[in-house]
Amino acid sequence: MWKNTFFLFFILSACAEELCKPDASNGYKVRLSLKTALGDDAYTWNKNEMFLFQSTLAFAMRTSHTGQSYEISNIVVCNETDRVSFWFVVTSPGNPTELVENYIVEEAIRKSRHRINSAFLLTDKTLEFVGILPTLATPVSYDTPPWLIVFGVLMGIIVAGIIVLLASSIVKRKRKTRRTDEEEADEETRVKTMDNGVYNMSFSVEDKLTQM
Amino acid sequence: MEKDSRPKWDNPTQFLLACVSYAIGLGNVWRFPYLCQMHGGGGFLIPYLLMLFLEGLPLFCLELGIGQKMRQGSVGTFSSINPYLGGVGLASVMTSLYLCLYYNIINAWSFWYLFNSFQSVLPWAECPINTNRTGPVEECERSSPTQYFFFRETLDISSSIEVNGGVHTGQALCLLLAWVITYLFVVKGVKSTGKVVYFTATFPYFVLVIYLIRGVTLHGAANGIKYMFTPKLEQLANPTTWINAATQIFFSLGLGFGSLIAFASYNEYNNNFERQAIAVSLINSGTSIFASIVTFAIYGFKRCVCVTRLLLLNTFDIAEDNITLDTALDWVRELNMTYPEKFAEIADQLQTCDLEKELDTAVEGTGLAFIVYSEAITNMPLSQLWSVLYFFMLLMLGMGSMLGNITGVITPLRDFKFFSKMSNELLNGIVCLFCFLLGLGFSTPSGNYWFTMFNDYGASFSLLFIVFFESIAIVYIYGMKRFEKDMEDMVGHRPNWYWKIMWKVVSPLLLLVVITFYIVGYIQGGTPTYHAWKKELGKTVVTEYPIFGQAFIGLLLASSISCLPIMALYVFCRKRRHGRRDKRQQTVMSVSM
Numbered sequence: 001m002w003k004n005t006f007f008l009f010f011i012l013s014a015c016a017e018e019l020c021k022p023d024a025s026n027g028y029k030v031r032l033s034l035k036t037a038l039g040d041d042a043y044t045w046n047k048n049e050m051f052l053f054q055s056t057l058a059f060a061m062r063t064s065h066t067g068q069s070y071e072i073s074n075i076v077v078c079n080e081t082d083r084v085s086f087w088f089v090v091t092s093p094g095n096p097t098e099l100v101e102n103y104i105v106e107e108a109i110r111k112s113r114h115r116i117n118s119a120f121l122l123t124d125k126t127l128e129f130v131g132i133l134p135t136l137a138t139p140v141s142y143d144t145p146p147w148l149i150v151f152g153v154l155m156g157i158i159v160a161g162i163i164v165l166l167a168s169s170i171v172k173r174k175r176k177t178r179r180t181d182e183e184e185a186d187e188e189t190r191v192k193t194m195d196n197g198v199y200n201m202s203f204s205v206e207d208k209l210t211q212m
Numbered sequence: 213m214e215k216d217s218r219p220k221w222d223n224p225t226q227f228l229l230a231c232v233s234y235a236i237g238l239g240n241v242w243r244f245p246y247l248c249q250m251h252g253g254g255g256f257l258i259p260y261l262l263m264l265f266l267e268g269l270p271l272f273c274l275e276l277g278i279g280q281k282m283r284q285g286s287v288g289t290f291s292s293i294n295p296y297l298g299g300v301g302l303a304s305v306m307t308s309l310y311l312c313l314y315y316n317i318i319n320a321w322s323f324w325y326l327f328n329s330f331q332s333v334l335p336w337a338e339c340p341i342n343t344n345r346t347g348p349v350e351e352c353e354r355s356s357p358t359q360y361f362f363f364r365e366t367l368d369i370s371s372s373i374e375v376n377g378g379v380h381t382g383q384a385l386c387l388l389l390a391w392v393i394t395y396l397f398v399v400k401g402v403k404s405t406g407k408v409v410y411f412t413a414t415f416p417y418f419v420l421v422i423y424l425i426r427g428v429t430l431h432g433a434a435n436g437i438k439y440m441f442t443p444k445l446e447q448l449a450n451p452t453t454w455i456n457a458a459t460q461i462f463f464s465l466g467l468g469f470g471s472l473i474a475f476a477s478y479n480e481y482n483n484n485f486e487r488q489a490i491a492v493s494l495i496n497s498g499t500s501i502f503a504s505i506v507t508f509a510i511y512g513f514k515r516c517v518c519v520t521r522l523l524l525l526n527t528f529d530i531a532e533d534n535i536t537l538d539t540a541l542d543w544v545r546e547l548n549m550t551y552p553e554k555f556a557e558i559a560d561q562l563q564t565c566d567l568e569k570e571l572d573t574a575v576e577g578t579g580l581a582f583i584v585y586s587e588a589i590t591n592m593p594l595s596q597l598w599s600v601l602y603f604f605m606l607l608m609l610g611m612g613s614m615l616g617n618i619t620g621v622i623t624p625l626r627d628f629k630f631f632s633k634m635s636n637e638l639l640n641g642i643v644c645l646f647c648f649l650l651g652l653g654f655s656t657p658s659g660n661y662w663f664t665m666f667n668d669y670g671a672s673f674s675l676l677f678i679v680f681f682e683s684i685a686i687v688y689i690y691g692m693k694r695f696e697k698d699m700e701d702m703v704g705h706r707p708n709w710y711w712k713i714m715w716k717v718v719s720p721l722l723l724l725v726v727i728t729f730y731i732v733g734y735i736q737g738g739t740p741t742y743h744a745w746k747k748e749l750g751k752t753v754v755t756e757y758p759i760f761g762q763a764f765i766g767l768l769l770a771s772s773i774s775c776l777p778i779m780a781l782y783v784f785c786r787k788r789r790h791g792r793r794d795k796r797q798q799t800v801m802s803v804s805m
Contacts, residue, residue, distance in 0.1 A: 033525075035532040081529035133347070147327035151385060158392050165399055166637055173635075 019099055020078040020089045026099040027089040028109075029130040034084060037126035045084045049120075050077060056119045057109075061090060061100070064108035068093050106132050218283060219402045220478050226406035227483065230475050231276075231492045233413035234616030235466050236499050237609050238318065242580045244464070245440075245504035245511075247456055252447030253440050257501070259448065259457035264497055267722045268461040270714035271679060273489035275467060278686050279476030280485050281698045285624030286470030289477075290682075293690045295787075299779030300681050301624060303674065304470035306772040308620040310670040311469065312647045314663050315617065316394065317654040319610040320386035321582060322603050324366055327386075329599035336361035337590040354750025358587040366582075369745045370657035373665075373761055383655035391648040393611065398618050398644075401636050402478045405615055412612040417499075419605035420506055426592065427509030440508040455729050458722060459672075464496060466613070468675035468682065471620035484703050507580070510588045520544065527558050577667075578660075581606060618643065664742050665757075669765045673730050674772040680723040681776065687715050740765055 020027060030053075034042040043049065054075040061070040070093050080086040090100040109116065109132055117127055124134035221227045248256045282289040287301035328335050336358045339348030347353070352360035363369045368380050397408045427433050447453050466472065476485060521540040525532060528547060535543050548555045589598045622643055625631045631639055654663050686695060692715070696706045707715075740762060743752035757765065 031526065033532060082531040082534075083525060083529035084531075085526075085529050146330050147324070147382070150327040150330050151323070151389065155389055155392065158389070158396055162392070162396050162399065165396070165404075169400070169637060 019091065019097070020076040020087060022079050022087050024087060024089050024099075026102045026105070027087050028102070028105065028132065029085060029087050031083065031085040031128040031130060032120070032122065033126040033128075034122075037122050050080075052119060053077075056112075056116050057088070057090070060108045060112035060116060061105070064111050065100075065104055218478065220480065221402055221406050224480075224483055224488070226409060227475060227479055228488050228491065229409040229413040230405060230616070231472065231488065232495055233409045233612030234471055234475070235464065235492055235496045236413070236416065237464075237466075237613035238581065238606065239460075239464050240496070240500045241503045241507070241606070241609065242577055244460060244500040245507040246577075246580065247460055248440060248504050249508075251450070251453040251456060252444035253442050255443035255445045255447055256453065256457065259454045260461065261497070263454075263457045263461045263722075264493060266714065267458060267719050268465050268467075268497075269490065269493045270711060270719045271462075271467050271683060272465050272472070272493050273486055273711065274683060274686055274715060275472040276476045276485040276489050277695065277699060277702075278690075279473035280479045280481070280483060280702060281695075282473075283477045283481075285477065285627045286473045286620070287624040288627035289473055290685060293685055295783045296780040297681075297685050297689065297776075298783060299776035300678060300685060301470065302779050303678050303772045303775035304468060304473075305621055305624050306775060307671050307674050307678065308469045308471065308617050309647075310666060310768065310772070311617050312614070312621060313651050314654055314666040314670065315610070315614055316390045316647070316651055317383075317387060317659070317663060318578070319390040319607060319614065320383055320655070321366060321578075322606040322610060323386040323389055324382060325582065325586065326600060326603040326607065329596050329603065331596070334586075334590055334595055334599060335365070336586050337595070351747050351750060354748075356587070358583045358590070359750070361586075362578075362582050363745045367660050368657050369660050371746060372744045372755060373658050373661035373742065374758055375658060377657040379652055380655050380657070380659075383659075384652055387651055387655055388648065390614075391644050391651070394614050394618060395640060395644040397611070397615055398622070398640050399637055401622075401640070402619075405619065408615065409612065412608045412615070415608045416605045419601050420499075420502060422601065423506045423598075424502075424509065426598070427506050430509065430592070433509035436508040436511045437505060440504065451729075455726060458726050459676075461497075462676070462679070462726075463672070464500065465493065466616060468679040469617060469620045469671075470624060471616035474619045474623035475616065477623065482702055482704075486699070486703055486707070507585075511584065523558055527554065661742055661744070665761065665765060666768070669740075670768045673727075673734075673769060676723055676727050676730065677773050680720060680727060683715065683720050683723070687720070692716060 022029070032045065034045065051072070054072045054077065057075045058070040058072050061074070062068070070090070074091045074093055074096070075088055076091060077086050077088045090105050092098045092100050109129055113124065113134060117123055120127055221230070251259075278289055282292055284292065285301070286304040287298055290301040291298040339352035339357050339360065341347070342349045349360070351364060355363075366383070368377075370377060396404070398405055428437075479485065521535050521543075524530065524535055524540065524543055524547060528551065530543075548559075585602065586599070589595050589602060592598050618640075622640060625639065625643070634642075653659060692712065696712075700706045739756045741754050741756050744755040745751075746753050
């Protein structure tokens with residue numbers, strides 16, 4: 001009996017091996033970029049990490065495909081490379097020789113993408129499922145675009161500065177005209193008393209007449 | 213009476229810094245590195261420095277000298293030398309006006325980028341997502357995020373100069389801000405300008421030094437700098453190299469706009485302009501070289517190497533550690549040999565990233581400043597900080613040059629009796645408002661094409677013409693002997709043999725050669741073309757200007773050059789009319805006697 005069980009298991013695993021191959025119709029390629037994501041803190045990819053992957057994927061399948069209890073053995077992996085990339089297929093829990101359709105797998109992965117990423121401390125970019133595009137985040141939309149705020153602040157400061165400068169020059173000019181009016185009044189009385197009232201032209205500095 | 217009340221710089225340092233701030237502009241950052249790269253790297257320094265001493269330095273000193281002596285703007289100065297030459301000054305004013313119109317739009321772009329840097333993710337780092345949320349916007353995917361941000365979100369550019377639309381609000385607001393700041397800086401004439409230049413002249417150096425330190429620590433910097441400085445001396449045999457060196461020195465120093473004459477006219481009579489001319493010219497060239505080192509350090513660090521590495525890793529399933537940014541290109545060669553079929557599949561994706569080829573296709577102008585540089589910034593950690601620093605530096609450079617140009621327009625205007633009665637603030641305000649309203653045209657969808665047209669034709673050839681006539685006027689009509697005596701009067705010694713030979717023979721001759729080359733170039737070049745951005749292709753395409761575009765180019769060129777003969781004719785007619793009136797008066801007086 002043991003021999004039969006062993007034989008059956010062998011056949012089953014052999015079948016599973018055949019089910020999983022690169023470019024399998026219902027399989028997906030996974031690519032991990034550990035060094036890019038984690039740098040020096042990157043963990044080494046080994047059998048234990050692969051076990052975690054299989055269990056996480058089984059969890060994803062269970063959550064999405066309700067009613068079916070997927071086991072780790074249903075996640076078949078093959079073609080591991082140094083890149084840390086591999087192919088996997090998902091077999092149906094009822095019938096281990098039958099592959100689950102790719103759209104069901106895709107939906108499961110999409111739903112639990114964030115959980116899968118977190119299990120490996122990776123992101124959508126560093127844990128790639130080739131062929132499954134991550135759902136893009138909603139673009140952040142602002143009520144007031146940030147550039148307008150900075151613009152408003154700067155514009156306000158500059159306009160305030162101009163007003164201050166213009167106001168100060170107007171005030172200065174008013175003060176000067178008041179003072180020159182007073183001075184002119186004094187000069188007139190002085191001129192009347194000192195001169196005969198004749199303005200001597202030879203002492204004026206007229207550049208316009210001596211231009212080249 | 214007018215002379216003593218002419219405003220003055222607070223001290224000679226302000227004048228020096230004003231000239232430095234004016235001369236050192238965006239061209240030092242985005243034109244010189246391009247020329248250096250196109251004409252043989254380190255070898256280009258030979259014609260460049262030679263032209264500096266043969267042409268740049270003498271003409272610079274000449275403009276400062278005549279401005280300091282005459283103490284008037286460009287129109288008044290040349291009218292004083294000979295009334296028929298007033299047109300030279302007027303042509304300067306026209307060219308300065310054209311520059312004022314289009315230059316501030318660059319500052320508007322710098323403001324736009326600066327304000328947009330205050331976000332957690334720089335908007336030009338990633339493509340925005342399209343409305344279906346299925347992927348990035350198509351136009352962005354075909355080109356690149358930085359190009360998309362510049363052409364679409366900043367300019368909202370149309371597909372050709374003929375297609376137009378409404379004003380881009382963001383651009384218009386930034387242009388308004390740029391003009392308001394310009395007004396603030398010049399509102400009180402030299403008194404306000406003099407204080408501002410302390411900052412606009414020195415801040416760019418501060419940023420360049422920081423960028424140099426950042427640049428040399430970047431990956432690939434050594435490659436970039438090595439590529440730039442390896443002299444390719446065979447380029448020296450190409451006459452275009454020498455012409456480009458001559459024109460670069462010429463335009464870089466800002467000769468012919470009347471700004472230098474205007475600045476110098478506010479000097480003390482005994483200011484040593486000779487020493488300042490030498491200082492500013494050397495500082496200007498030194499800054500160009502320094503800026504190109506920084507540019508190449510950053511240029512060498514190109515994103516495409518990262519992309520190549522990723523492509524190789526994913527196609528050949530090699531461990532991440534094995535291919536680094538340094539070895540990426542070696543791996544390309546190795547994999548090509550060992551797996552030729554597999555390599556052929558990705559060969560076309562790799563074609564666009566060959567570091568040598570990347571560096572060969574040099575970029576200049578707005579492309580370098582706003583696209584290439586901003587891409588390099590997105591790859592640095594803390595990119596918001598670098599972005600703010602960089603665009604603030606561009607602003608300082610641009611504003612400094614703007615100050616000079618606006619002064620070059622306002623100072624001659626004040627020489628006219630009509631305008632001199634107006635207060636400083638009012639005249640400056642009117643000029644700024646006028647330029648702003650006309651400049652709004654550059655913020656329309658086809659605005660960038662008009663900008664390129666103005667940039668290429670509005671203030672290039674006419675300047676050569678103007679400066680040629682300036683030098684002839686000063687050296688031969690005003691007289692070398694008189695100028696030497698003036699210099700002795702002002703500075704304390706006569707110009708030595710170097711200055712005399714350059715002023716009398718070498719510089720005018722060089723200018724004549726360059727003008728001839730330009731004319732030949734225009735004639736041989738055929739229909740003028742521009743680069744039109746095509747949305748569907750995601751890149752620029754060389755297009756011919758339509759008829760009205762070509763007519764406008766002709767108008768731009770003719771309008772400033774024709775000032776010379778028109779003014780001369782006007783003066784001639786006026787003199788004849790006055791001459792007839794004087795003769796009649798004399799006969800009347802002799803009769804009455």
